[in-house]
Amino acid sequence: MKKLLVLWLCWQVSMARPTPKLPDLAHRLQPAVFATTMVMIHDVVNPPAASRFYTYCLLGAHEIVAQQHPDQVATAQRFVQQMKPIMITTPEHYNYQIAALYCILETGRLILPSGYMLEEEQKKLLESLQKAGYTPIQIEQSVEVAQQVAKQVMQRAAGDKYSKLSTQLRYRPIKDDAHWYPTPPAYIEAIEPNWRTIRPMLIDSCSQFKPIAPATFSKDSTSQFYKLAREVHTVVNALTPEQRFIASYWDCNPFAVNTSGHMSIGFKKISPGGHWMNITNLVTSQLKLPFDQAVEVESIAAMTLMDAFISVWDEKYRSNRIRPETYINRYISPRWQPLLQTPPFPEYTSGHSVISTAVSEVLTYLLGDGIAFVDNTEVTFDLPERKFSSFRQAASEAAISRLYGGIHYRDAIENGQVQGKAIGDFVIDRLRKAGVRKILTAGR
Structure with a gap:
């Protein structure tokens, strides 16, 4: 009887123990x-x-x-x-x-x-x-x-x-002086010329944030356009080690092709959006955000990136502007090469400038300004970690990196930042109206 009583008491004690809380x-x-x-x-x-x-x-x-x-x-x-x-x-x-x-x-x-x-x-x-x-x-x-x-x-x-993208007519580059044309070494055909048809998540339409018109094409050495191209040529020819590193750090070209004689070698890297998704992951971890809030921030960041790409791709194939490499080789220096490989799509506006500015504004709203972080995204691709004082500082560096890389004119970068800021502000306003408040590490 005593044995039964002891067993019963042990069972009661075990039932009274709280279930261990899982992390x-x-x-x-x-x-x-x-x-x-x-x-x-x-x-x-x-x-x-x-x-x-x-x-x-x-x-x-x-x-x-x-x-x-x-x-x-x-x-x-x-x-x-x-x-x-x-x-x-x-x-x-x-x-x-x-x-x-x-x-x-x-x-x-x-x-x-x-x-x-x-x-x-x-x-x-x-x-x-x-x-x-x-x-x-x-x-x-x-x-x-x-x-x-x-x-x-x-x-x-x-x-x-x-x-339905694959059912669209094949894109044919315009063979004239002013418009984009495939560039060396791989002469890859245009990437996603019909991306503007994708349904956005947050913005109203692909053309809602149409930027101001780019500088008018001209071969005249006194024109604004020629001066923009000359600046790219001059900057790339006199890069400091820091500028060279910044250009490479934000390259984010998913598929770069290097040639050696008759051999071509492809290098796979992260996309611009992938870089920012990793930054978002790093900072939500650094701030020790609970699971729920981390998922919310990362989901909204992804949506912002998606819509920013829809907006900038709409403009790219509307203005269809010639890349610096093509212009400089034709009218300034036939053998000149950019530091980075020229991406296979039109120049205006700068994609990295638009998407980086847009997502940095949204992340600043959700998580706060002045959040310093160490970005290790490029370690996988043999580049060191890089420290930033805020999301906006990282976005500004990503934008100017395109000038250092020789793949964008200054007006595409600066007007792209304006475009990205407008997209970010719109998304923030939409989030506010939906009741998405700023996230604090101590909770909402």
């Missing part, structure tokens, strides 16, 4: 997003397309978090254009953070050309969660929710006209 999974967010980045690098995904993929990969995670804690995170339905509700059936034992993480990888698996490569990441994630103490039923039900949401995200993606 917040914010530290697992960066590896999940970076896994999609590595697949994009493998696939040589172009800059506009990369921003779209990041957006959809994070959209489902955003909605899972928002529906779990609507008092803390605003659902994307409040501020995304034509956003249909994402329906989530929540089983009894599911964990929303696991579901959100798995949804990033599952959406990437479904949407990326080589998405199958993420299956190994999914397996590693689940194994690590099991080791961390999550039960099989928690993991199983969380995966079910993630798959359910990812399918709905893919339905949204199917309606943004991306699938």
